[in-house]
Every structure is written in C-alpha cells, then in structure tokens.
Amino acid sequence: MTAELPRTVLDRLRSVSWYGDWEVSTAHTRSRALLMREYMRRAALWAQACGARAEWPFFDVTEFVDPTLSLDPDVEAELEEFLTRTVPTPSTARTCRGAVRWAALVAKRDDPAGLPDPYEPLLLMYERGGGYSIEEFIDLYGVMIPYGNFESNLQAEPFLTLEPSTLDALDQDAEGRITYYAKVDDGYSRNSPLGIVRRRVVGREGLEYDEAFTRNLRWEPTQYLRRYELGENEVDHVEISEREAATFIESVTNRLAGTI
Known part of the structure; x- marks a missing residue:
C-alpha cells in the first residue's frame, strides 16, 4: 500500500500548533466553529452508515469501514x-x-461508501488554530460550541465551502454578532444574489458596522442597509445563513479567478 497520502496527512498534523496559538485561534473563530460543526455532521453520517452511533463524534471511521486496514509500518x-509526544x-x-488511516483507505479504494471525507473539515480546523477540549461544550480556544445531539448534527445544514480563501473571508474582522443578507432583485435570487452584505453588532453599546463583500474579495463598508432603512434604496434583501454567505464568497472568488 502506498504511504504517500497517509504521510501527507501526518505532515499536516505535525504542522499544527497543538498547544495553542491564542492569536491565531481567536482570529479564526468563525471558520473553526463552522469546520467543527461540519465535522460533527459528517461524523454523524458515517456513524449512522457504519452502525457506530455509540462511538460518535470523535472516532476512527476506518475501524468500521475496513477493519483489516493496515498502515505502512514506517508511517x-x-x-x-x-x-x-505531541497530541494533547x-x-x-x-x-x-x-x-491518517482514512488517507490510507482512500489510497486503497476511491470514494468509500459514497459519503464525504469525514476528516478534512477537522484537519482544516486544526490548521487554523490548534485542537479542542471537551467540557460541557466543545472548547475551540476562542469560541465554544454546543454538542447538540446525534439527530441534530445528522440533519445540520452542510458546510461544503472549505477553500482557505473562503474561510479567511468569513474570519475577516468577524467581531460581534453577525447577520448576513443577500441582495435580491429581478433576475437575482437568494441562491444567486446580486451581492451580499453583513451587519456586525459589536460590544455592549451595540455599535453597528455594515459591510459588503466586494470584487476586492474582502468586506468593505457599505451604506446599503442604512439607505434601505431610509427608503432610499429599491434593491431588496433577505437574511441568509453564514453557510449561504460562504457559498456566495466562494463562487465570486472562483469567477474572478476564472475557474468557473
């Protein structure tokens, strides 16, 4: 069995700052929370498919998919x-x-069971600020998220936009309570909007910051929501989820890069 893919994953894990870089983890709280939730969703899908519900959420999927799987001895x-020595x-x-074992399984047979890669969201989360600890909540060192239950994670909205540029955009200046909106008009629906904006409400004073995601591939100040509230803007908008915002960001990034 080839050791190339498993070793690549092992090298990614070795590059992680496991004992915490507070500045890095707090700069990526939005993406880390989304990535952990997506891992929990995928782990629930695999646990259901493999009859491993009791092992969910933090388990080795390959033990159930292919119990005979073995790694290259050196790896x-x-x-x-x-x-x-390293993992806390x-x-x-x-x-x-x-x-690492999943990478070996993929090298052995493509697309096991037709379900999504269970570990890529978690690997990305590790790379964006370290690991986690388990208490009453899941502590991501900068933000805590609830476990939910097996069923709620199984039915959770997928988060499929895992490109680093998209994750970075979600994290940019992401302080406060954030609400996202899609601008809709003739020919521009919620799923294919004219653009997206966000409102951040920061601090006890409730200071509001309105920003649009622009062709510069970053959030920049906008007066759109203010003008709309004053009746000066005829373009309508609807509230969308953070995952929907991520899908728009990724589509714009790809379009400007000429990849779609």
Whole structure:
C-alpha cells in the first residue's frame, strides 16, 4: 500500500500548533466553529452508515469501514510516536489516527461508501488554530460550541465551502454578532444574489458596522442597509445563513479567478 497520502496527512498534523496559538485561534473563530460543526455532521453520517452511533463524534471511521486496514509500518510508527509526544488529548488522538488511516483507505479504494471525507473539515480546523477540549461544550480556544445531539448534527445544514480563501473571508474582522443578507432583485435570487452584505453588532453599546463583500474579495463598508432603512434604496434583501454567505464568497472568488 502506498504511504504517500497517509504521510501527507501526518505532515499536516505535525504542522499544527497543538498547544495553542491564542492569536491565531481567536482570529479564526468563525471558520473553526463552522469546520467543527461540519465535522460533527459528517461524523454523524458515517456513524449512522457504519452502525457506530455509540462511538460518535470523535472516532476512527476506518475501524468500521475496513477493519483489516493496515498502515505502512514506517508511517504507523511515526504516527504513534507523534500522537504520544505531541497530541494533547485521547479524543484528539483518535481523530488524528483516523485521519491518517482514512488517507490510507482512500489510497486503497476511491470514494468509500459514497459519503464525504469525514476528516478534512477537522484537519482544516486544526490548521487554523490548534485542537479542542471537551467540557460541557466543545472548547475551540476562542469560541465554544454546543454538542447538540446525534439527530441534530445528522440533519445540520452542510458546510461544503472549505477553500482557505473562503474561510479567511468569513474570519475577516468577524467581531460581534453577525447577520448576513443577500441582495435580491429581478433576475437575482437568494441562491444567486446580486451581492451580499453583513451587519456586525459589536460590544455592549451595540455599535453597528455594515459591510459588503466586494470584487476586492474582502468586506468593505457599505451604506446599503442604512439607505434601505431610509427608503432610499429599491434593491431588496433577505437574511441568509453564514453557510449561504460562504457559498456566495466562494463562487465570486472562483469567477474572478476564472475557474468557473
């Protein structure tokens, strides 16, 4: 069995600052929370498919998909040494082992079970500020998110836009309570809007900051919502989710890059 893919994942894990870079993790709280929620959703899909509900959420999927799977001996030895010396919690170690073994499974047979890669969201989350700890909530070192339950995670809205540029855009100046809106008009629907804007409400004083995602591929100040509230703007808007905003950001980025 080729060791190339598993070693690539192991190298990604080695690059993570496991004991926390507070500045990095707090700069990426929005994307890290979305990525963890997407991992929880995918883990629930796999747990349901494999009859492993009792093991959800932090488990090695490959133990159920292919119990006979084995790693290249050198990679396995390096992985276990890395986990022993570096990874801070047993829960995190299980997912790291699972991610490396998943890469070996993919190298062995493409598209196992037709479900999405369970570990890529978690790998991206690790790379954007370290691991997590489990208490009453899931602590991502900068933000805490609730577990939810198995069913709620199974039915959660997918978050499929995992490009670093999209994640960076979601994290840009993402302080406060954020609401996203899609600008809709003739020929521009919620799913294909004219543009998107966000309103951030910051601090106890409730200071409001309105920003549009522009062709510069960043959030920049806008008067659109103010003008709309004053009746000076005829272009309508609807509230959308953060995941829908991410889809628009990624489509704009790809279009301007000429990839679509």
